[in-house]
Amino acid sequence: MSTKEIYLEAGISKEVYEFGEQIIEQLKDRFSEVDHIAEYNQMKVLRAMQKNRVCAEHFAATTGYGYNDAGRDALEQVYADCFHTEAALVRPQITCGTHALAVALSAILRPGDELLSPVGKPYDTLEEVIGIRDSIGSLKEFNISYAQVDLLPDNSFDYEGIKNAINERTKLVTIQRSKGYATRKTLSVKEIGELISFIKGIRNDIICMVDNCYGEFVEMIEPSDVGADMIVGSLIKNPGGGLAPIGGYICGTKECVDKCAYRLSAPGLGQEVGANLGILPSFYQGFFLAPTVVSGALKGAIFAANIYEKLGFKVIPNSTESRHDIIQAVEFGTPEGVISFCQGIQAAAPVDSYVTPEPWDMPGYDSPVIMAAGAFVQGSSIELSADGPIKPPYAVYFQGGLTWYHAKFGILMSLQKLVDNNVINLENLSK
């Protein structure tokens, strides 16, 4: 059986397959750029592992307090060296990205301090951490105030507004790299560097933290290379490489990371405790694979942008823009478009492929939401996954793909469902 025949047997029509191949033919240069970045980042990770003499003993499980956990300590040094920071906290006890961010914020901020976001509203789950939406245990309950400056309509930084917002109580600035599920653009590392320089130029002692979720290994440099005091992220996204079953990281200056460690465990204990419970092999191997995994996800996003733009839909980022995170949005304009797309992603999954996702009223959302995920790790969004709220502009957000071939199949399957459900007519397109 040829490769094409396997696709046909899997339910992809000849027209959809050939349309996909045509698009891929035009993406050779883009893909080779992505490969080039992955190669660079692979060497960065590999060299950090060699420098720290990673060995079989580092994979051993520890229990209890986890004193003298050599594997845990070496892994943290690998992260620190790879991201060029003084220190790192990389732990299974950090349960997710939101937790890592909450630890970092509450480690640095004290009652009376102010937190500033100069890039608009932060990721949804951070609203309750900060207290933008009232919540038990929020920073607001501890008398830590929050200020926000939105991006200007052209997506540039509102330098004047930021300058005015900084006061003697401003202690920490949080900069979210990825747009997440908002409509603003994702920031490049270079832009983040410019913003940090501006802030440090006003007051050098303001701590600059970057929410690095979805951004790791998309570029050759990370925000820690351009002045960030801390970068924070989730191991069930990019840096876990799809293998880490849980975890988060905080990399930064020794002073910041120490404070985070005391907040995560307890004052006086800090980084010294925290048994690894035997999952370090997945952390090491996942980090090792992460640059390649991220490159596959990026190719998938670029492929989808080109497919759906060609079919006349608005795609964000568009087919030619440079990429700074792994998220792709497609606006279908109709509920059927969003539903068909998600059903295609689900049908192409290695896990739960036989399930048909439907929109449902999820707690906390103001419209029904449809989600597609057939992941080895629950909720992992470095694995191919998609979701969309059933409301205008009927956009679907998707990301991930542990391999480019799986991402490709997922996107072809999404297109197949759109064709099968008469949302798209490919015949009109052959011009």
Ligand SMILES: *Cc1c(COP(=O)(O)O)cnc(C)c1O
């Ligand atoms: C995913 C994400 C988070 C939260 O991470 P969880 O692991 O879902 O808690 C925070 N910020 C951004 C930008 C994200 O993409």
